[in-house]
Amino acid sequence: MTTAPLPEAGGQPKKPGQVAPVPYRTALDQLDLLAHPSRSIQVALAKPTRSETLSGRRLTIVQEPETALEVGAKKQDGVFISDLERSLLDAAARPEIVGGIAVLAEALGAASSKNVDADRLTNYARVLSWGPALRRIGSLADTLHIAGLAGRLEPLRKPSSDVDLEPGHEASSYRDAKWWVRWDHLPSELQNIVHQ
Numbered sequence: 001m002t003t004a005p006l007p008e009a010g011g012q013p014k015k016p017g018q019v020a021p022v023p024y025r026t027a028l029d030q031l032d033l034l035a036h037p038s039r040s041i042q043v044a045l046a047k048p049t050r051s052e053t054l055s056g057r058r059l060t061i062v063q064e065p066e067t068a069l070e071v072g073a074k075k076q077d078g079v080f081i082s083d084l085e086r087s088l089l090d091a092a093a094r095p096e097i098v099g100g101i102a103v104l105a106e107a108l109g110a111a112s113s114k115n116v117d118a119d120r121l122t123n124y125a126r127v128l129s130w131g132p133a134l135r136r137i138g139s140l141a142d143t144l145h146i147a148g149l150a151g152r153l154e155p156l157r158k159p160s161s162d163v164d165l166e167p168g169h170e171a172s173s174y175r176d177a178k179w180w181v182r183w184d185h186l187p188s189e190l191q192n193i194v195h196q
Contacts (some may be wrong), residue, residue, distance in 0.1 A: 092133035109194035139181035
């Protein structure tokens with residue numbers, strides 16, 4: 001984890017007390033949920049920046065609304081990092097940013113031993129209006145029998161249309177009935193990732 005000040009719009013360091021959480025794959029890596037480390041540092045900001053590196057590593061800026069930045073942010077080693085539940089939701093909301101649904105499945109499997117809080121996960125999804133992200137997590141957790149989450153989550157509201165497990169992937173090989181999530185992988189393929 002870097003302790004360098006995080007940039008804001010224009011490449012200037014953030015002012016003390018401002019939140020610019022380290023989200024997505026970087027947070028999953030810092031929370032020891034991945035076997036393969038993140039090669040770039042991902043930072044959530046409300047405005048773009050011109051900075052391209054931080055501590056010698058490539059910097060990826062993920063733009064989010066100002067109101068979303070503080071949800072699930074915790075201070076760690078001098079910077080704000082997304083907590084466990086927010087990191088999982090980030091990955092489920094934008095799987096392409098973390099490396100795909102297999103990375104999310106791996107992170108969920110690892111999170112099962114870290115006492116992930118299903119109520120906090122649901123609350124964050126409600127606050128951020130990320131129902132589809134919660135549906136992806138719920139579908140993975142129930143279908144792959146992920147300890148600590150399987151059977152403990154419910155959709156924010158009854159689904160009325162399908163959601164793709166991995167957005168942008170059209171082919172569907174499985175669809176679960178509770179979450180209405182279309183999978184482009186067979187559950188057994190992701191099961192191997194979760195339980196390795």
